[in-house]
Amino acid sequence: MQAIGENTVLAQRYALTRKLASRSGDETDAEPGSSPREVWIATDSTLDREVTATVFPADFEYAEAALDSARRAAGVEDHHLPRVLDVGTENGTAYVISEALHGSESIAAMLQFDSLPAEEVRRLIGESASGLGSAAVRGLHHLQLTPHDIVCSPTGAVSVLGLPTDAALAGADDLPADEASRIDTLDLVRTLYAGLTGLWPGDRPVPGLRDVTRRADGELPAPSELVPGVPGDLDALCRTTLNADEGPRTPSELARQLAPWSSERVTASGRRPTGADERSGAALQSLPGGNRRPGKAPRDDRRVADSAQDATAEVPVGAIRAAVAADGDETTQLSAVDLKKARERTATPPVDPVDDYDPSFTELEPPVPGLGGDFEPDRKSSRLALVLIVLLVLVAMVFAAVGLRGIGRSSASSHPSTHAPAPSSSGAHARSSSAKPAPAPKLIPIAAISAYGVGGGQYTGYASLATDSSPDTYWRTFIYRTANFGGLTNGTGLLLNLGSTQAVKSLKITTTGGDSTIKFFLSDQIEAVSTRTPAATATGSGTQTVDLGGAKGKYLTIWVTSLSKQADGSFQERINDVKVYS
Structure with missing residues (x-):
């Protein structure tokens, strides 16, 4: 391998500027069989942007396998995995170029200060499991995962590092798929344990983290035995997976058990940090x-x-x-x-009695209508007023008579036969009932939403875009060649947490693209849809209103079984908006 250092240029394009990590293969913290490799920040002179460069000797035993793995990783579309931008060799140096993750911090770095909030750990591991589940569909596994490989950006986005090269460079990428998935799942649960307790439960030490002390019987202490406030499901997950060799077998299954998790970063107070003025x-x-x-x-x-x-x-x-x-x-x-x-x-002041009341004062009655009030009427004026009143009464009687005659004629014309049957009481009741407006549907707020399905769901970080009431944003699946997911899976979708058991009468869903088939399931527990009967099925596009008939449940699963065809000819489901009504 050529001498690598600052300002080394690879492929006449990528100039190395700053070393991030180095492993020689014989270091005490290196995994057995690991290769000498270095990770650098580099500048892409063609596009004028920063990238990450992983370099290792091209003649290393597993170098070709690592390059092949990186090429396959470039075809995985998942925002949890940094995109592979370029792969190649030059002057005895193999390199993998991927997108740079500016300002990201690993779980290991966060744990230098304290353990993390339980719901933030759930989010970090759930998002990571989603990414590794997506990679497993393409036959890719990490197999070397530690808290150093899961990073979080300042905006809360979660990424998994090392997937394209770590397993291949360690010579471990030829394991059977089920065994490799179990290894990744165990490493994810170990990282979850470390996030909750600040202690590493694995057999191999992890630099920067203290190892947990096992109990006298050799078992790991449950997280709840070390720190307070650990949710019961996370505590049980760690115990059954790490002590009893039970629990989820794949990252996708782990993601389903952890779901739903917050779509935003969770602080110790249980919410995202706000501005100083709000504090x-x-x-x-x-x-x-x-x-x-x-x-x-x-x-x-x-x-x-x-x-x-x-x-x-x-x-x-x-x-x-x-x-x-x-x-x-x-x-x-x-x-x-x-x-x-x-x-x-601000109190209303009490009304005080009038102190200067004069008992001799008598209030005059108002003057007679039509006369001024500044003189006392005489007999002639009184007579004139009486005549005016009589005339007004006569005029009123004339108008009343004309009005009554019109009513009689109208009644006669509308009922020409005296033997016309009277309307039945049932008809009158029907008209009365139809006159009552139907009660307006009540919008059910969504407590949480996450992607659900292959890899724990596809593009989990975009799930909240399906409920943000904006027609211009949407959650989306991966892109496939056929409407039936290219035969890779039987469906994928979204999981909505309604907060409590609700009777759902209807929902309104808006999608982009051609017709798709979507099934809707309601339950009080998160369950696989394959064993359940949907409450409703919708086939169509655009905005559709789906009648769920008052089905009850806390969790609403939106399960896409046939994808929309998009304008470019690809198949991808895009859900712009979902509203649920009781």
Whole structure:
């Protein structure tokens, strides 16, 4: 292999700029049989962008196998796997060029500070299992996975490194598919264990992580024995997989067990980090009546005063003052005295009795209509008023008579026969019933959504685009040559968590492309669709309303069994929007 260093140029295009990792093959932390290889950041002079270059000797025993594996990895379309951009050899050096992952941090690096939130670990491992499941469909397996190989970008995107070359360079890529999938699954669960506890449970040490101490009986302690707050399903998954040699056998099966997971990064508080202004108002928003945007003055001082005064029964005045001061809004810096004064200022004032009441004062009646009110009417004026009133009464009677005659004629014309049958009571009831508007469907909020199927689903990171109410975004499957997935699988789809058991009457789904066939399943547990009967099936394109007849369940599976044909002739399902109604 030619001497490799800064400014070395490969294929007259890729200039090496910074070394990221190096392994000589005889280092104490290297796997047995691992090859000398280096990973560099390089600059692609043709496209003026940064890439990642993995280089190793072209005459190494497994070099050709690694290059072949990288070529196959280039055909896997999954955003969890960095795209392979170029493969080749030059002057005794073999190289694999892949996209650069700017600012990404590995799970191993995150664990240098503390263990991770359980739901973030679920997300990281679930996304990784999805990617490895997609690769397994193409016959690719990692076989060398550690917490160093799973990285997370600043935006929360999860990627798995080393898939194109690590297994091949270790000479381990000729294992049977079921055995290789089990190895990857075990390594994923070991990484999940490390994420929950900060300790590595594997037999081989991992640089930068402390090994877990086994119990006296040789078994691994459950994560819940080491740290508090571990969800029961994750705890059981670690125990059954790592101690009892049970549990999921493939990454796809593991992803299904972990689903659904958050589509966004999860912090220790259970939510994504927000801006400083949101953090500063968090304390005030926790008080009754304080659910408002920071920095905004309340619209109704009396409402704020009432609710804040009620809050003082449970929250010390100092806490209220500190919370409001942190909010930075001077209009709401209320002490206990201020609250009392605010109530007094805003209270409706009582109606006081009139102190200067004069019992000799008598209120005059209003003047007679048609006459001025500034003089006392005489007899002649009274007579004139009486005549006017009589005339008005006569005119009213004439108009009433004309109106009644018109009603009689209208009735006679509408009923020419006196023996016409009266409408039946059932007909009247039918008209009355039809006049009542049908109740409007109630939208069911989606608690979580993830891709579901091959590899735990396809393009899991895009699943939330199917429920963002934007017609321009969509979740999509991989691209296939035929509508039946090229025979690689019998379906794929989305898994929606409705939060609790719901009676679903209908849903509205919008897709892009030609006709497709989609089946809908409801259940209270996450179950394989192959053993269940769908609540409904839809075949078509565009926006379709599907009647589910009130089927009940917490989990709604949208299962695509026949793909849409797109404008370019390829077959791919694109789901733009899903809305569920009760």
